[in-house]
Amino acid sequence: LQGHASQLALGGLLETIRIAAQGQGLHCEVHRREGLPETQPTFDVKFSDTPAKQHPLEYAIRARCTQRRPMHRRPLGSRERHALEAAVGEGYRVLWLEGQETLRKMARLLFANAEIRLTMPEAYPVHKTIIEWNAQFSGDRIPDQAVGLDPVALRLMRWALQSWGRVRFLNTYLGGTLLPRLQLDVLPALNCAAHFVIIAEQPLVTPDDYVAGGRVMQRFWLTATDLGLQFQPEMTPLIFASYIYNDIAFSTSPRSLEQARKLVKQMESLVGPGTCRQGVYMGRVGFGPAPAARSLRLPLAQLMVAD
Numbered sequence: 001l002q003g004h005a006s007q008l009a010l011g012g013l014l015e016t017i018r019i020a021a022q023g024q025g026l027h028c029e030v031h032r033r034e035g036l037p038e039t040q041p042t043f044d045v046k047f048s049d050t051p052a053k054q055h056p057l058e059y060a061i062r063a064r065c066t067q068r069r070p071m072h073r074r075p076l077g078s079r080e081r082h083a084l085e086a087a088v089g090e091g092y093r094v095l096w097l098e099g100q101e102t103l104r105k106m107a108r109l110l111f112a113n114a115e116i117r118l119t120m121p122e123a124y125p126v127h128k129t130i131i132e133w134n135a136q137f138s139g140d141r142i143p144d145q146a147v148g149l150d151p152v153a154l155r156l157m158r159w160a161l162q163s164w165g166r167v168r169f170l171n172t173y174l175g176g177t178l179l180p181r182l183q184l185d186v187l188p189a190l191n192c193a194a195h196f197v198i199i200a201e202q203p204l205v206t207p208d209d210y211v212a213g214g215r216v217m218q219r220f221w222l223t224a225t226d227l228g229l230q231f232q233p234e235m236t237p238l239i240f241a242s243y244i245y246n247d248i249a250f251s252t253s254p255r256s257l258e259q260a261r262k263l264v265k266q267m268e269s270l271v272g273p274g275t276c277r278q279g280v281y282m283g284r285v286g287f288g289p290a291p292a293a294r295s296l297r298l299p300l301a302q303l304m305v306a307d
Helices: 004-023 078-088 100-119 121-130 151-160 164-173 178-190 207-226 236-245 254-271 273-278
Strands: 026-032 043-049 092-097 194-200 230-233 279-286
Touching (some): 004 043, 026 207, 092 100, 092 254, 100 121, 100 178, 100 194, 121 164, 151 178, 194 273, 207 279, 254 273, 273 279
Antiparallel strands (some): 230 279
């Protein structure tokens, strides 16, 4: 609704361009075009020659992916921690959420958060269209094998997503959210090295602030990949908190709005009010094998358009 997630993603794209260009002997300058609405952010990227020197994170661009399944519980070492904290750069810091008791609290938070995500009618069109069924890889969606559900839960989800009526019936009478919340939120939350929140020293206000935060996010994610860590975003608690703080009615469901208010209080008790308001990105990291199924990048031919 606010466009912040898209602005973060644009920042990630621009940081990727900068890193990839360096290995091609190019320096890039980025300028956002003025006078355009926030719903149509447009950037000019100008390249100039510079001595070629591969960026240390360049190879991680292709390997970067999302691991939605449980990871090992082995804690982060000082090497991983210091590298990730250094990756965010000046003006940002990393809050680590780790240790058995904190992981349990995070599991409870994400369990509550997932109920909103899975029961609000506004999310249904996204859930219905975002999965590519019977697929190990997908160029523009999430392959069903990468969702993180077991085969039984996956078949049930596919049946339910055929209509909002089926989803509502399962949620109302058969506890339809229980199984996916356990498999997609609780188990992954308990099985990782740590959860993290990237925090800005100053609140993010303008689109440029969020684009800058997206560049930080991408460096953090690529650094995690470079360290051999698996990674999963956990953004919806921050998104719901932003809606509540800005008094945005994100759903027609009064229950979803009330649950979101409770979720924010639960999150504030865990990370602090300032962290919720100035959080840039949230997720979990851990050790373990890379996912066998994953989303891929769109081919260049689909990304290039004539100007």
